[in-house]
Amino acid sequence: MRRRTLLRALGLAAGAGTLGTPASAAPLPWAxxxxQVRAEFARERLVGAAVAIVSADRVLHRLTLGHTDPGRRTPISPRTHFLVASTTKSMSSLLAATYVDEGVIGWDQRAVDAWSGFRAPTPELTRTLRVRDLLGMGTGIGEPAALSTLHEGFPTAEQLLQQVVNLPVEAPPETRWIYNNTVYATGGYLPLLASGVRPADVAAAWVNAIRTRVFAPAGMTTSTIADDPRGVVADYSRGNGVDIFGGTNVLPYGPVGSYAPAGGTLSTLDDMASYVRLQLRRGRSVTGRRVVSAANLAECWRPHVDVPIDPVLDPDGVAQGYGMGWIRERFTDGTSLVWHNGAIDGFTAYVGFLPERDLGLVVLNNLNPEPTGLFLYLYVLNLILSSRFGLNEGVPPKVSAAAARARETLTAKGPTTRPVDPRRVGPWLGYYEGGYLLALDRSRLVLALQSRRFDLRWVRGETYLMADGLVPGATVLLRRDPDGTPTLAVAGVETVRREVGPN
Incomplete structure (x- = not known):
């Protein structure tokens, strides 16, 4: 769900036989x-992953790798549940498209006309933003780093809707791609609000709608909305992360809460394969059921605000832009790729398809996006593009090298740290604004925020590093305000004051 992980990915840009696409393309034997994928999995020191390549009429190939946790207790299967994070955005736009089909809302309808309670940061934006704009990352409205990185699980849906008015405006509409989960979640809820659902009830109504209008008819038989799969499904993966010493640890499940329309899906390889096939089948599910009209599904793919391309790791990309829950890229040969990734504590996901080639890809893994979770799907995607279509040739080894550099950059920080001195940090222990708790667990200094826990290691003076968690290697500063109040700063995210000292 995190904006910076999608930006970084942009900068990196069960069958047998060969891929069932045009004869002019070179074959890619599955063996x-x-x-090659197994070798890359080993190079990146991943824990578990699942890959599917599909066409409209069948699953061409599946590959599962590794285990659900570092203890290697349970192998990954096509039915193992992963958190798929921001790939949920395209499901929210598909849900909205079903309401457009019914005439409940329109893509170009003003949001405030669909729901009179909508308020944007300025009166002009309130008057002019359309339904499609809220799902399109082109509103010009920004999102504070603290919110997009660490605090999405806090507000209720009603509070989320209310906080849009307080977001910063960074650019005129349709002039700059600005990733915004708060605005997107608002757009996800809009069809329900337009149907008369009260803001206080909209979160539960949205969950019911995504299950009955998307998951069930699309053949996603075991997919659901959940932050934590325990007690919800039997076959699930733990999320894992690399720490600053290179160790791999199980991470707590990250909170999503009311941001579910922007990233709350729990799904499997088989279900996500069915979902991508629905795209290739132009809105018809694998069972033949019409889920959404072809026209309104295609409208979700249509880009309307430019997204940058990395010329080094995406050399044959000509242009790409954000549609509604999808990014559409065009290559030098005219082939287009429609895709989105997802990233949350301990998990990375990718779905994409080449509509002209009748080919789709799903890559799920249970490793944190930072530092290396994003690289496997980039490797697999570019392996297919280069081997099958002659696009982005030479990129897979560059992806491997980039993954190695990212890991080395993080693990180089470990030896620069030391265990904390409990006497030194004692004056800073306690509860801080924003829900943070700084506490000692035996001799370890732990920063807790909802379900998340970050071990802190001392560097020098007032400087500490997060040793693990969602953002390993992030700097934390323990200081005092001019009035003497202890403060805690997560560098580049936010600074908070202590509210209550230790018991």
């Missing part, structure tokens, strides 16, 4: 494909 060779599996060998």
């Amino acid at each position: 060779d494909f599996d060998r």
Whole structure:
């Protein structure tokens, strides 16, 4: 769900036989494909992953790798549940498209006309933003780093809707791509609000709608909305992360809460394969059921605000832009790729498809996006593009090298740290604004925020590093305000004051 992980990915840009696409493309034998992906999985020191390549009419190939946790207790299967994070955005736009089909809302309808309670940061934006704009990352409205990185699980849906008015305006509409989960979640709720659902009830109504209008008819038989799969499904993966010493640890499940329309889906390889096939089948599910009209589904893919391309790791990309829950890229040969990724504590996900080639891809893994979780799907995608279509040739080894550098950059920080001195940090222990708790667990200094826990290591003076968690290697500063109140700063995110000292 995090904006910076999608930006970084942009900068990196069960069958047998060969891929069922045009004869002019070079074949890719599955045995060779599996060998290369397994080798990359090992190079990146991943824990578990699942890959599917599909066409409209079938699953062409599946590959599962590794285990659900570092203890290697349970192998990954096509039915193992992963948190798929921001790939949920395209499901929210598909849900909205079903309401457009019914005439409840319109893509170009003003949001305030669909729901009179909508308020944007300025009167002009309140008057002019359309339904499609809220799902399109082109509103010009920004989102504070603290909110997009660490605080999405806090507000109720009603509070989320109310806080849009307080977001910063960074650019005129349709002039700059600005990733915004708060605005997107608001757009996800809009069809329900337009149907008369009260803001206090909209979160539960949205969950019911996504299950009955998207998951069930799309053949996503075991997908659901959940922050934590325990007690919800039997076959699930733990999320894992790399720490600053290179160790791999199980991470707590990250909170999503009312931001579910922007990233709350729990799904499997088989279900996500069915979802991508629905795209290739132009809105018809794998069972033949019409889920959404082809026209309104295609409208979700249509880009309307430019998204940058990395010329080094995406050399054959000509242009790309954000549609509604999808990014559409065009290559030098005219082929287009429609895609989105997802990233949350301990998990990374990717879905994409080449509509002209009748080919789709799902890559799920249970490793934190930072530092290396994003690289496997980039490797697999570019392996297919280069081996099958002659696009982005030479990129897979560059992705491997980038993954190695990212890991080395993080693990180089470990030796620069030391265990904390409990006497030194004692004056800073306690509860801080924003829900933070700084506490000692035996001799370890732990920063807790909802379900998240970050071990802190001392560097020098007032400087500490997060040793693990969602943002390993992030700097934390323990200081005092001019009035002497202890403060805690997560560098580049936010600074908070202590409210209550230790018991």
